[in-house]
Amino acid sequence: MSDAGKRRGGNRRTRSDWEKETLADTLRTSPERPVGFTTVSDLPIERLYTADDLGPGWTESEKLGFPGEFPYTRGIHPTMYRGRLWTMRQFAGFGSAEDTNARFHYLLEHGQTGLSTAFDLPTLMGRNSDDALARGEVGREGVAVDTLADMEILFRGIPLDRVSTSMTINAPAAVIFCMYLAVAEKQGVPFDKLEGTLQNDILKEYIAQKEWIYPPRPSMRIITDLMAYCARAVPKWNTISISGYHIREAGSTAVQELAFTLADGIAYVEAGRKAGLDVDDFAPRLSYFFNAHNDFFEEVAKLRAARRIWAHVMRDRFEAKNPRSWKMRFHTQTAGCSLTAQQPLNNVARVTLQALAAVLGGTQSLHTDSYDEALALPTQSAVTVALRTQQIIAEESGVVNAIDPLGGSYFVEALTDKIEREALSYIERIDQMGGMIAAIERGFPQKEIADASYHYQRQVDRGEKSIVGVNAYAIDDEPHTEILKIGEDVERAQLARLASVKAGRNEVQLQRDLAALAAAAATDENLIPLMLACVRNYGSVQELSQALVPVFGTYREVSVL
Amino acid sequence: MTERADGGHVGDERKLRLLVGKVGLDGHDRGAKIIARALRDAGFEVIYTGLHQTPEMVVATAIQEDVDAVSLSILSGAHNYLFPRVIELLKEKGAQDIAVFGGGIVPDEDITALKQAGVREIFTPGATTESVIAWVRANIQPRPLGPT
Numbered sequence: 063m064s065d066a067g068k069r070r071g072g073n074r075r076t077r078s079d080w081e082k083e084t085l086a087d088t089l090r091t092s093p094e095r096p097v098g099f100t101t102v103s104d105l106p107i108e109r110l111y112t113a114d115d116l117g118p119g120w121t122e123s124e125k126l127g128f129p130g131e132f133p134y135t136r137g138i139h140p141t142m143y144r145g146r147l148w149t150m151r152q153f154a155g156f157g158s159a160e161d162t163n164a165r166f167h168y169l170l171e172h173g174q175t176g177l178s179t180a181f182d183l184p185t186l187m188g189r190n191s192d193d194a195l196a197r198g199e200v201g202r203e204g205v206a207v208d209t210l211a212d213m214e215i216l217f218r219g220i221p222l223d224r225v226s227t228s229m230t231i232n233a234p235a236a237v238i239f240c241m242y243l244a245v246a247e248k249q250g251v252p253f254d255k256l257e258g259t260l261q262n263d264i265l266k267e268y269i270a271q272k273e274w275i276y277p278p279r280p281s282m283r284i285i286t287d288l289m290a291y292c293a294r295a296v297p298k299w300n301t302i303s304i305s306g307y308h309i310r311e312a313g314s315t316a317v318q319e320l321a322f323t324l325a326d327g328i329a330y331v332e333a334g335r336k337a338g339l340d341v342d343d344f345a346p347r348l349s350y351f352f353n354a355h356n357d358f359f360e361e362v363a364k365l366r367a368a369r370r371i372w373a374h375v376m377r378d379r380f381e382a383k384n385p386r387s388w389k390m391r392f393h394t395q396t397a398g399c400s401l402t403a404q405q406p407l408n409n410v411a412r413v414t415l416q417a418l419a420a421v422l423g424g425t426q427s428l429h430t431d432s433y434d435e436a437l438a439l440p441t442q443s444a445v446t447v448a449l450r451t452q453q454i455i456a457e458e459s460g461v462v463n464a465i466d467p468l469g470g471s472y473f474v475e476a477l478t479d480k481i482e483r484e485a486l487s488y489i490e491r492i493d494q495m496g497g498m499i500a501a502i503e504r505g506f507p508q509k510e511i512a513d514a515s516y517h518y519q520r521q522v523d524r525g526e527k528s529i530v531g532v533n534a535y536a537i538d539d540e541p542h543t544e545i546l547k548i549g550e551d552v553e554r555a556q557l558a559r560l561a562s563v564k565a566g567r568n569e570v571q572l573q574r575d576l577a578a579l580a581a582a583a584a585t586d587e588n589l590i591p592l593m594l595a596c597v598r599n600y601g602s603v604q605e606l607s608q609a610l611v612p613v614f615g616t617y618r619e620v621s622v623l
Numbered sequence: 624m625t626e627r628a629d630g631g632h633v634g635d636e637r638k639l640r641l642l643v644g645k646v647g648l649d650g651h652d653r654g655a656k657i658i659a660r661a662l663r664d665a666g667f668e669v670i671y672t673g674l675h676q677t678p679e680m681v682v683a684t685a686i687q688e689d690v691d692a693v694s695l696s697i698l699s700g701a702h703n704y705l706f707p708r709v710i711e712l713l714k715e716k717g718a719q720d721i722a723v724f725g726g727g728i729v730p731d732e733d734i735t736a737l738k739q740a741g742v743r744e745i746f747t748p749g750a751t752t753e754s755v756i757a758w759v760r761a762n763i764q765p766r767p768l769g770p771t
Binding site for chain 2: 183184185187189194195196197198199202203239267271272273311312313399401402403404436438439512515516519520521522523529531532535542545548621623
C-alpha cells in the first residue's frame with residue numbers, strides 16, 4: 063500500500079491493484095485512443111490521479127489554506143464570488159476618441175462594470191498620429207490619443223470618481239496616466255478618488271509585445287517614479303498590471319507565461335526597493351494579468367499556482383509584512399491567439415470554456431474575446447455576445463456558488479503543484495542570470511517563447527494538436543461574417559485635431575515645461591509632476607516621450623528566430 | 624519540374640532567397656518568426672528584417688539582399704496602406720519582379736483588392752506552414768542574377 067493510503071488508514075485497494083486487476087484487461091481488449099494525452103502546452107497528463115499523486119509532503123494546510131488566507135491557493139477573498147462577482151471588463155478602443163467614448167457608454171449601459179481602454183499602435187509606441195511611421199495605423203487597433211484634447215473626448219460624460227478604468231499602455235504609460243489625471247482635474251475629481259489600472263509593464267514588451275521606446279533600465283526608472291508618485295497621490299490606483307497575457311499570445315507555454323510574468327513581478331519589486339520604497343507601500347498596488355487559453359485544467363492550475371508562488375515570494379523573499387502585499391489580484395482575458403478566422407462562431411464555445419477556466423481559477427476581472435476577432439476588430443453584436451457569456455457564467459451556470467470548487471481534485475492539485483515546480487525552476491534560472499532585465503538583455507525568454515511557439519505550430523501542422531474548423535472538420539465554403547470597418551477618415555480627422563491643438567496651445571509655456579522634463583531625466587527628481595505640467599499644456603505623447611530620449615536613449619531589438 | 628530536398632528545383636542556379644518582414648509599428652511577430660523559421664527549415668534562404676521597419680527600409684533590404692520575394696506579416700489593420708506602398712516602392716526602384724506576398728488579419732474583401740494591387744497571395748490565421756511552403760515552391764521562381 064502507498065504511503066498516502068496508509069496515512070489515511072484502512073486496507074483500501076490501491077491504484078496498482080486497480081491497474082493489475084481491472085485496467086490491464088481493458089487495455090488488452092480495447093486500447094486507449096492513439097493520441098498524445100498532453101495539455102496544449104505539451105505537459106503529459108496521466109490516466110488517473112489519486113491521493114498518491116500529491117506526494118508525501120503535500121498537506122492541505124500548507125498547499126491550500128483557506129480562501130482569503132495564506133497562501134491564497136483557493137482565492138484571495140474569504141467569500142469570493144458569493145461576496146462580489148468579478149468585474150466584467152471588456153477592452154474597447156477603435157477609431158476616434160468619439161467612437162470609443164460611444165462604445166464606453168454602450169458597455170456601461172449594458173451592465174459592464176469597468177472600462178478598459180485600447181490605444182492604437184502609434185500611441186502605444188509614443189508617436190503622434192502625424193509621425194511617418196504612424197501612416198495607415200491611426201485608430202486601427204485602438205483609439206488614437208495625441209494630446210489631452212483626445213483624452214477629454216474619450217472620457218466625456220463618464221464621471222471618473224464612479225468608474226474604474228484600465229488603460230493598456232506601457233512605454234508611454236506615465237504620459238497617458240498624466241492625461242487621465244488632467245481629465246480628473248477638469249472634472250473636479252480629487253486624485254485619491256481615482257480607481258483603475260495602468261498596464262505599465264515594460265518588461266513584457268521586450269519579451270513579447272514589442273512596443274517600446276527606451277532600453278529596459280531607464281524604462282524601469284519611469285516605473286519606479288510612478289509607483290512612488292501614486293503611493294503618495296493616487297493611492298487607489300494599480301500602478302502596474304504585470305502581464306502574462308502577451309507572453310502567452312506570443313506563443314509561450316502556460317508554465318513560461320507564469321514563470322516569466324512572475325520573474326517580471328520580482329524585477330519590479332526589486333526596482334521599487336532599490337528606489338528606496340518600502341515594499342508594503344507599493345506592493346499592494348501591483349496586479350497581474352493572465353491569459354485564459356484552451357486547456358481548461360492547465361489554466362485553472364496555472365492561476366491557482368500563480369497565487370501561491372506570489373504569496374511565498376512576497377512574504378518569504380521580500381519580507382513584506384502587510385498581507386495585502388501577499389495577495390495576487392489579477393485580470394484575465396481569453397486567448398486571442400486561440401480564435402480562428404474559419405467558422406468564427408466556434409469561437410463562442412472556445413471563449414466560454416476559457417472564461418470558465420478564468421472564473422474557476424479565481425480571477426478578479428475578466429475580458430471575454432468576441433468571436434469575430436480573428437477577422438477584424440469586433441462588431442457591437444459580437445461584443446455583446448462576449449459580455450453575455452460572462453453574465454451566463456455568473457448568473458446561470460451556478461459555478462459561482464461555492465469557493466474554488468475544483469480545489470481538492472487530485473488532478474487539479476497535482477497539476478497545480480507541477481506547474482508551480484516548473485515555474486519556480488525557470489525563476490531560479492532567471493535569478494542565476496542576474497534577474498529578468500539581464501535575462502531579457504541576453505534574449506533568454508524571447509528564445510524560449512520562439513521555440514515553444516514553433517514547436518506548437520509544427521504539432522498543429524502535423525495534426526498532433528487539433529484546431530477545430532482549421533486542421534479538423536474544416537469546410538470549404540464559409541458563410542460571410544460581418545466585420546467592423548475603420549474608415550480612412552479617422553486618420554484625416556485625427557491629424558486635423560492634432561494640428562488645431564498645436565496651433566491653439568501656449569507654446570512658450572509648453573517648451574519651458576518640456577525643457578524642465580528633459581533636464582530632470584538626468585537627475586533623481588520624480589518625473590511625474592513634470593509630465594503632468596506638460597500634458598496640462600497639451601504637450602503630445604510624442605513630444606513628452608522624445609524629451610527623455612537624449613538622456614535615456616532608444617531601444618533596438620536583436621531579433622531571435 | 625523535380626524538387627530538390629532544399630526546396631529549390633533541379634536546374635536552379637541557386638536557392639530561393641526570401642525576405643520576411645514586419646512593417647509599421649505592429650509588434651506581433653509570432654507569425655513572422657514561425658514563417659521565417661519554417662521557410663528556412665524547408666531549405667530556402669531567409670532574411671528576417673526584425674520589427675518596426677518602414678516600407679522604404681524593407682524595399683532597400685530586399686534589393687540589397689537580392690531576394691526573390693518579400694513576405695510581409697501585418698496584424699495591425701494597416702495592410703491596405705503598407706502592401707501597396709511596398710509594391711509601389713519596388714516599382715520605383717525597378718525591382719517589380721520581386722514578388723510580394725504575406726499574411727495577417729486581413730478581411731476577404733481587402734484580400735481581393737490587395738491582389739488586384741499586385742500582392743500575389745495573402746495567408747490568414749489558420750494557414751499551415753506547409754501550405755505557405757507549398758505555395759512558395761509553386762509560385763516563386765528565382766530571379767535572374769543581377770550584376771555582382
